[in-house]
Amino acid sequence: MTAQPLPEAPSGALEVRHDGPVAWVVLDRPDRRNALSPAMWAALPELLRGLDADPQVRVIGLRGAGGVFSAGADIAEVFECLGEPGTGLPRGGLLTEAEAALAGVHKPTVAALEGYCMGGAWMLAGACDLRIGTTSLRIGLTPARIGIVFPASGVEALVRLVGPGTASYLLLTGDTVPAADAERWGMLTRVVDDAGFETALAEVVTGLAQRSQLSMQAHKHLLRLAPEAAPGTLGADEVSEALFRQVLDGPDARIGQQAFLAKKAPRFAWAGEGFWAARSGAAGAGKEHRASIIRGRWPRRAPRS
Structure with a gap:
């Protein structure tokens, strides 16, 4: 380590x-x-x-x-x-x-x-x-x-x-x-x-490190949406559809399928960083950083003796 x-x-x-x-x-x-x-x-x-x-x-x-x-x-x-x-x-x-x-x-x-x-x-x-x-x-x-x-x-x-x-x-x-x-x-x-x-x-x-990042990250995305999703709509958003598309276009499903048939441990390749970077946009733009606290509103503690 x-x-x-x-x-x-x-x-x-x-x-x-x-x-x-x-x-x-x-x-x-x-x-x-x-x-x-x-x-x-x-x-x-x-x-x-x-x-x-x-x-x-x-x-x-x-x-x-x-x-x-x-x-x-x-x-x-x-x-x-x-x-x-x-x-x-x-x-x-x-x-x-x-x-x-x-x-x-x-x-x-x-x-x-x-x-x-x-x-x-x-x-x-x-x-x-x-x-x-x-x-x-x-x-x-x-x-x-x-x-x-x-x-x-x-x-x-x-x-x-x-x-x-x-x-x-x-x-x-x-x-x-x-x-x-x-x-x-x-x-x-x-x-x-x-x-x-x-x-x-x-x-x-x-x-966890040996599992498919595509599977885990897609499941995390769906789990975040599930509590607020109307019945029958989960997975229909743009990001979910893109993740499902990765099952077809990305390497992990084929790697997993071939490893299963060969009775070997899979070595998954999908990393996901490029996928999310392409969709990050300006999600964080314009947000004021939380470190800029208005401390003047708070009572100050007494100095230590």
């Missing part, structure tokens, strides 16, 4: 560790249980877009350093993280931008969850396709314990994932829940014994 350190933020850093076709984004601030500073939140979208466009990367993973996923947004700087551009209202700000960037990644994404996953860190985990947790993991959505409001985008995503009843329990009580409950409610894809966590995690990401 090779590590690619990124420029350090004043408090905390992100690091990309490459393990063959798997790129792990590591939240590295162990002295604060990997709580994310504003600079760390702000750096995530561009970092994720770069990995998504890298043809050498087939799977993107997210994890924390030192056996802990993350304590969420740094409470000492939480006001600077949540404010949205233009109004300064605490609707999500940098957290929502990072969540949206992760949810918008075309390649498969995996959250490796151990120790604690608290507050805003859950927004990152919830935006991943798969969430693998240890039996000792604890998850807590704790804004009610400190008098703030969970980002609106995070509430919306949570309700889609677990339903309004469980979302109400998590947000109103602020309780920290064990992995077994989180798995039962649909927050976790799989729970693994702590001792076997790294082995199980490697099996998951290695398996």
Whole structure:
């Protein structure tokens, strides 16, 4: 595994560790249980877009350093993280931008969850396709314990994932829940014994790296559209039709067919970067970057003595 350190933020850093076709984004601030500073939140979208466009990367993973996923947004700087551009209202700000960037990644994404996953860190985990947790993991959505409001985008995503009843329990009580409950409610894809966590995690990401990128990325696109699609219309949009066309015109279906008939493991070739680049257009043009927060609306914390 090779590590690619990124420029350090004043408090905390992100690091990309490459393990063959798997790129792990590591939240590295162990002295604060990997709580994310504003600079760390702000750096995530561009970092994720770069990995998504890298043809050498087939799977993107997210994890924390030192056996802990993350304590969420740094409470000492939480006001600077949540404010949205233009109004300064605490609707999500940098957290929502990072969540949206992760949810918008075309390649498969995996959250490796151990120790604690608290507050805003859950927004990152919830935006991943798969969430693998240890039996000792604890998850807590704790804004009610400190008098703030969970980002609106995070509430919306949570309700889609677990339903309004469980979302109400998590947000109103602020309780920290064990992995077994989180798995039962649909927050976790799989729970693994702590001792076997790294082995199980490697099996998951290695398996994903061997699958067809065309199949996985097309399924991700359809899954995003499915909740809002009218009956019988899913897959009729322009991008879906282009992806279905790739089954006929691209290499993967033939590679898979021939490998199946020959009883060999397929080595898929479709990468997808050119496909999405041709359709990106000006999707992000004109959007004000979330880092431009109106901080003057926020109360400033007292200086440390």
